[in-house]
Amino acid sequence: MTFSLTVLGSNSAIPTLHRNPSAHLLNANERLFLIDCAEGTQLQLRRFRIHFQRIKHIFISHLHGDHFYGLMGFLTSLHLLGRHEEIHLYANPELQQIIDLQLAASRTQLVFPLIFHPLFSSDKELIMEDEKIQVFSFPLLHSVPTCGFLFRERKAARNLRSPRSYAYCSDTAYSEAILPFINGTSLLYHEATFLHEMAATAREKFHSTALEAASIAAKAGVKKLLIGHFSARYDDLSPLLDEARSVFPETILAVEGDKVDIA
Amino acid sequence: MTFSLTVLGSNSAIPTLHRNPSAHLLNANERLFLIDCAEGTQLQLRRFRIHFQRIKHIFISHLHGDHFYGLMGFLTSLHLLGRHEEIHLYANPELQQIIDLQLAASRTQLVFPLIFHPLFSSDKELIMEDEKIQVFSFPLLHSVPTCGFLFRERKAARNLRSPRSYAYCSDTAYSEAILPFINGTSLLYHEATFLHEMAATAREKFHSTALEAASIAAKAGVKKLLIGHFSARYDDLSPLLDEARSVFPETILAVEGDKVDIA
Numbered sequence: 202m203t204f205s206l207t208v209l210g211s212n213s214a215i216p217t218l219h220r221n222p223s224a225h226l227l228n229a230n231e232r233l234f235l236i237d238c239a240e241g242t243q244l245q246l247r248r249f250r251i252h253f254q255r256i257k258h259i260f261i262s263h264l265h266g267d268h269f270y271g272l273m274g275f276l277t278s279l280h281l282l283g284r285h286e287e288i289h290l291y292a293n294p295e296l297q298q299i300i301d302l303q304l305a306a307s308r309t310q311l312v313f314p315l316i317f318h319p320l321f322s323s324d325k326e327l328i329m330e331d332e333k334i335q336v337f338s339f340p341l342l343h344s345v346p347t348c349g350f351l352f353r354e355r356k357a358a359r360n361l362r363s364p365r366s367y368a369y370c371s372d373t374a375y376s377e378a379i380l381p382f383i384n385g386t387s388l389l390y391h392e393a394t395f396l397h398e399m400a401a402t403a404r405e406k407f408h409s410t411a412l413e414a415a416s417i418a419a420k421a422g423v424k425k426l427l428i429g430h431f432s433a434r435y436d437d438l439s440p441l442l443d444e445a446r447s448v449f450p451e452t453i454l455a456v457e458g459d460k461v462d463i464a
Numbered sequence: 465m466t467f468s469l470t471v472l473g474s475n476s477a478i479p480t481l482h483r484n485p486s487a488h489l490l491n492a493n494e495r496l497f498l499i500d501c502a503e504g505t506q507l508q509l510r511r512f513r514i515h516f517q518r519i520k521h522i523f524i525s526h527l528h529g530d531h532f533y534g535l536m537g538f539l540t541s542l543h544l545l546g547r548h549e550e551i552h553l554y555a556n557p558e559l560q561q562i563i564d565l566q567l568a569a570s571r572t573q574l575v576f577p578l579i580f581h582p583l584f585s586s587d588k589e590l591i592m593e594d595e596k597i598q599v600f601s602f603p604l605l606h607s608v609p610t611c612g613f614l615f616r617e618r619k620a621a622r623n624l625r626s627p628r629s630y631a632y633c634s635d636t637a638y639s640e641a642i643l644p645f646i647n648g649t650s651l652l653y654h655e656a657t658f659l660h661e662m663a664a665t666a667r668e669k670f671h672s673t674a675l676e677a678a679s680i681a682a683k684a685g686v687k688k689l690l691i692g693h694f695s696a697r698y699d700d701l702s703p704l705l706d707e708a709r710s711v712f713p714e715t716i717l718a719v720e721g722d723k724v725d726i727a
Contacts, residue, residue, distance in 0.1 A: 215541050218510055240537040241504055247481055264569040270537045274503040277529045278478050295569045302565060306527040306558045308608050345571050 202230035202333065204354065204365050204463040206388065209245040210237075211429040211455035213372075213394050213408075214267045221245055221457060222267035223371055223430060225390065226256075227352055230333045235259045235275075236350060236369050242271035243278050249458050254284055258329060260336070261292035262371060263322075263347035269296065273303050280311050287314040291328055291338070293346055294319035322348045325382055330355070339382035341373035344407040349373070351382060365463050368423075371430050374404060375413040380421050388463045389423040390455070392430035393441055411441040415448035424464070429455030465493035465596065467617065467628050467726040469651065472508040473500075474692045474718035476635075476657050476671075477530045484508055484720060485530035486634055486693060488653065489519075490615055493596045498522045498538075499613060499632050505534035506541050512721050517547055521592060523599070524555035525634055526585075526610035532559065536566050543574050550577040554591055554601070556609055557582035585611045588645055593618070602645040604636035607670040612636070614645060628726050631686075634693050637667060638676040643684050651726045652686040653718070655693035656704055674704040678711035687727070692718030 205228050210221035222239035226246070233256045235242075246253045253275070261269045269292070279288065290296070297317045304311065318328060322340045329336040335355055338348040349371075354364035368383040371392040383389055393415075394408035403410050409417075411428055418426035426449050431438060438454050445452040453461065468491050473484035485502035489509070496519045498505075509516045516538070524532045532555070542551065553559070560580045567574065581591060585603045592599040598618055601611040612634075617627035631646040634655040646652055656678075657671035666673050672680075674691055681689035689712050694701060701717050708715040716724065 214544050216507055216537070218507060240534065241507065244479055244481065244504065264566075266536055266540045266566070266570060270533075270540075271503065273529055274479070274533045277533075281477050293569070295565075299562070299565050299569060302558075302562050303527075303529070306556070306562060306608075307529060345569075 203228050204230070204367070206367060206427070206461045206463060207249060207251065208429065208455045208457055208459050208461075209242055209249070210239050211431060211457055213430045213432050214265070215433045216241060217433050220431065220433075224271065225369060226251060227367060229352060229354075232257065232331075232334070234336075234352065237262055237268040237371070238272040238275055239267050240270040240274075243275045245457065254279065254282065256288075257286065258289045259291070260350050261290070261296060262341070262349070262369070263343060263345050264293050264295060265345060265372070268371075273300065276300070276311065276315065277309070279313065280309065284313040287316055289316045289318060289329070291318045291320055293322070320348050322346045337382070339379065341370055341379065342376035342407060343372045343374065347372060349379060349382065351386070367463055372408055374407040375409050375417065377417070377420065379417070383421045383423065386421065386423040388425050388427060388461060389418050389421065390427045390429060391417055393428035393445060394430050394432050396440055396444055411444040412448060415445035415452060418449040418452070424451065426452040427455055427461060428452060465617075466491050467493070467630075469630060469653075469690070469724045469726060470512060470514065471692065471718045471720055471722050471724070472505055472512070473502050474694060474720055476693045476695050477528070478696045479504060480696050483694065483696075487534065488632060489514060490630055492615060492617075495520065495594075495597070497599075497615065500525055500531040500634070501535040501538055502530050503533040503537075506538045508720065517542065517545065519551075520549065521552045522554070523613050524553070524559060525604070525612070525632070526606060526608050527556050527558060528608060528635070531634075536563065539563070539574065539578065540572070542576065543572065547576040550579055552579045552581060552592070554581045554583055556585070583611050585609045600645070602642065604633055604642065605639035605670060606635045606637065610635060612642060612645065614649070630726055635671055637670040638672050638680065640680070640683065642680070646684045646686065649684065649686040651688045651690060651724060652681050652684065653690045653692060654680055656691035656708060657693050657695050659703055659707055674707040675711060678708035678715055681712045681715070687714065689715040690718055690724060691715060
């Protein structure tokens, strides 16, 4: 089955003309999962010709704006385009109030069911499953309650090969506590906001360096590492890539529009 | 003194790759006023090389998402870039709660003072003035409480010429009740979401046609009309322009990045 990831945003907090903040699109057996939804995500979906009415599940890691300020616009566009099928939204419970208040202010009653699944980011939890895939949330180490997500093929698909998996870890300080949740993942996305020369800043802001992301990848025994959430200070990303590869050679950069096949 | 308008967004509700939803930037004597702030506005400011820390006053006409979903991202970027100077925000009082809830969810205390001025859109009201300019709000006819804005040079500047003015009317159904507020304006922006063949749809959605916008401009005796808030259904905007010019020849289209000198 298809199992691929498209990067929609690779930057950290401040959008630039070249890099959008966080959003990923996972295609698992032609089911489309949207993971985080920064401002501008709906345009990124258009830009990369992803038919956004096919998205049925949205996962928001935490309530910093660079991970969800595009959500209201995206939901409103689905509404205006006459969507009928339900959307399942997995996020911190405070998001429900933020959405409700904005819908009320615009006197909008969505024309599709929006089904809210609150996440509590305290332990690993199965949050969604169907016959092909299971999705787990698990806690990250950040300045606000933040969830990582693990998407894993079900064992039923194991006959031909070992189940593939994708883990999404953004934003987080370096934390070995996440190792059990991401152990052996086929593709790990781990934020790498800074170069390691800024390790103190990273720690202070509950972010990671490229070296730390690679170290987590190595310790978790993942197959491939994707780094992103780059500080806007870096125009040239190759030093971040070089730094990560010095520890974990199977590292690639998050580049907007790039599709990564998960093997 | 400088008195010019830059269009940052010309589309109605749904952003496309070619047109952003509503946002305008008025430069009045090198003071920058941001009028509406749809999703993506901060990127439009970057694209057109407008130094956004120079903006001190933000006016939000109403709480439909295509007029304010870029506000939180813009404020957050100002915050992250270390702004100190205050921002004055003029909007429906419900916006304050929407902002506060999102700041609380992200545990953010803005590093600059955000001074909220509630607008009640019931009558013409002087909402801001300094030695060069006065700003008034006035009610429009829309499906939610909506303000138009009038920016007018002060009489003190009248020695050399008659005071120039800019009126912003988006979104509104055709309404002659607004004529007294915009009478004789140097530049009138009036929404023109549809061609007149869709007048019934326009009325139902509390929007205007290009013909109606032009009719208002003619009746108000304005000098120039700028039309915008175009439905995403129109790739080619020339029929909208032609329709408006048939009634009011001094009409121009809102085109993103275009700067209109107000004379």
